[in-house]
Amino acid sequence: MTDATRPNCELAIVGGGPAGMAAAALAAELGVETVLFDEQPTPGGQVYRNIEANSRTRDALRDILGADYAKGLALAEHFRSSGAVYEPLSAVWQVSAGGKLGVSQNGKAYLTKARRVILATGAMERPFPIPGWTLPGVMGAGAAQTLMKASGVVPDRPTIVAGSGPLAYLVAFQLMKAGTPLNGIIDTSEKSVFGAGLAAIPLLSGFAGDLFKGLSWIAALRKMRVPILKGRKLAAEGVSRVEAVSFESGGRRQRLPASILLLHEGVIPNNQITASLRCKHVWDMAQMAWRPHTDEWGATSLDLVAVAGDGAGIGGSRAAVHRGRLAALDAACRLGRISRGERDERARPERRALQREAPFRTFLDRIYRPAEAVRRPLEDTVVCRCEEVTAGELRALVGEGFTDINQLKSFSRCGMGQCQGRMCGSTVAGILAESLATDMESVGYYRLRLPVKPLPVALLAELGNADSGSRPSLQVVEGDPSQRI
Incomplete structure (x- = not known):
């Protein structure tokens, strides 16, 4: 915190995106002592990153990022004026079931304890392992937008955007407006986006603007003669950096030159903290991702912890705001600031708004479901970038009798790198499920260890406000032994 010696707060919120800002603003206005911990220097999260500074500029960037991005300014201003305490550049590396948070900030680590915790950690790009994805010049489309x-x-330099999902086309459209030389877009989705969008207009009349906006990106790219190709079995080619992208399209192998390859295959919940807490998780078949099991208020299987926004299941930035407010209302009720009746009454417009958003999310989940080929990496494809383990090595271990995902982790070192399995966990689980002819729910996920963020031992040894009786435990909260994640 700003005063790192303060040992506690009523409500701690982790993450400064739409859900986190909305939750913090409402909770503070309801009289809850609220602290928002954010890894970024300013509020906005990934969706509205740097919104305050970019909104004040008059250069081309504001026009390139568009009106949807600009809407984040009102949310940030509301949060700033709410009375919630903002702690930027603060990495939360531990959350315990009892509400204790480990935070590193400005080269120091400290502990604080909250009576309630709302995790608004948002989403991350789905790992998209293809041959050559570790070459310099290959990165996520979301990273380019960041x-x-x-x-x-x-x-x-000559750039190719490959994958599926609305963000792939949005980033390509923005880069085109910014003057990036686009050599092509390789769409890996199994359904025709243009055809599906037009067919869905009568069914999603309330979202005609969203549909036409997405279709307009495609139309603008075609107008600028950017090749848009259907493709599968992608590979990045090159020696010391990416030089070309090869793929199958129309029954034959094609190759496009590129110095930059931007990959995107949708987003999944960023659930590192909830997994480390052993919160109950479920496998979401519609979104092909793990998400924490929550009730209608975002409350998890742990008494003090809730999740708001895309961290509880992908819903988009508009839905994240409403889910953040619902989590804040429940927190205020649990902390004695409002009655249950007032909580429920205030929640009604938020729930109606979420119901309005639901059909469009269902539509997106269906047309952008990851293709089967994307979920089955080839033998020589590196799955774990940190430890350089290939899909073939993992399949060989399964053939030798390693049928538990944490056994695979122990013997292959997959998931033991700095990213703690964020970039390989879902892929490894998919390989194991496929090899055993079972489902993802049965396979489970890595048993994560604390800290969930890289933390120098020196900081841990010099915790600013921890005496010998309150140092953080780096033991995993076991919870229900039958819960696989």
């Missing part, structure tokens, strides 16, 4: 928002930096 650079654009944070620094106004865009690729100035």
